[in-house]
Amino acid sequence: MDERTGDQDVSLRERLAAGGFAVTAEISPPRGASTQPIAKTAAHLKGWVDAVNVTDNQGSNVRLASWAGSLALLNAGLEPVMQMTCRDRNRIALQSDLLGASALGIRNILVMTGDHPKFGDHPEAKPVFDLDSVQLLWALRTMRDQHVLLSGRKLDPAPDCFLGAVENPFAPPVEFRADRLGKKVAAGAQFVQTQFVFDVPAFARWMAQVRDLGLTENCAILAGVGAARSVKALDYMQSHVPGVEVPDHVFQRLRSVPPGHQANEGIKLAAEIVQQVAEIAGVAGVHLLVAGNEQAVPEILQHAGTPVNDGR
């Protein structure tokens, strides 16, 4: 098998700094007290991606902690991106988690607001949202660069981290979405992973605004690309994942083939989207949203003939 990344010593931060085309993927930790499933999944991804996101109780469903999942990835020889949401922890716990992650060697931190508890397995839970994603990025950057907590108390040593954010270019108010990313970049975001890109022209319009604001100079944009396994999976995405709109042409594309071939068609479509977004100025890579379907990663990248990385 023709593996994509020969050099595992190059970190995501270095890859992006060198202007290379980065590929990240995503896994959801198990609902159980073992990291073994993560090690298994890691085997599918090793050599193909620069880093792997570990979700933080994705969809407000309890899973193994993202720091523990990230540590398991490190042990399996993969670079983790630890996701951190504002839903379940207040500013005390969030800052403490960054210190813990940094001490364990977890460098990439992806900050997001988080889904509301209403959507998960504990809808009766108290939503925290003490900080929002902009404020959390700001706090973490201050901890790293100014060596102080939000309280002003000194840190010794300060954490080392590469800060990421997310953005949904397609959700209203669409006119404000590039500005919203601008706030995150001003607060400290160094890379961003977007929501699923199905509508490439709409994504290109958002990218034009992002470039106009000068954001690509300080922040690497990774376009979110997913591979739907079936029309049913698309339906689920459309109706259950907040902020995801699947255009009709995508449904039609998958419906045009028999059920047995839909997964393959989904992969082909994902590969085409990877190729299309890679052509857009300022796109620094792709984030493959394939949690639960990690085997798809090598197939998508092989189909796409992923852009050669000159930083390698």
Add this chain to the structure above:
Amino acid sequence: MTAPSPVPVHPRLGARAAYRLQQVLRPNPAYRWLAARIEGQRPARALFTSAERQIKQTAFGCRMCGQCALPVTGYVCPMGCPKELRNGPCGGVGADGSCEVYPDRRCVWVDAYDRAAAAQRTGDLRLLHRPADHRRWGQSSWLNYWQGRDEDLWTSEPGTRT
């Protein structure tokens, strides 16, 4: 005690009237003096706070966080967002502009953007808001504003990195 759960509220007061109100409420030495007097007397403070609550609840669905962001959010209260987001919308806004948690209601930030755009104030939405001080719940935001305690709520320029 916890405040009632946040629910998106469309303001009853139009944006233009609200921006005019802002001119009236802008801090000056007289207000500062008045605020100090009111704060010095518990009954006066309670009365004033209750009046503010009545007015702002009716006009904006105010929940009395005590650190009002309305002047820079198109006069739509961000504390009505179920995630209490003070820096803009989350990624879960429906294609029709609906709140992901209350699909029959409009996202406060979609509302805020429209009102700010109509008043040519979208630049306000780029300001970075600092984390809320949760000790202030239930306090009068007007008294805090007039006493100069609100000066640090958000950055002075869009995207300022401090």
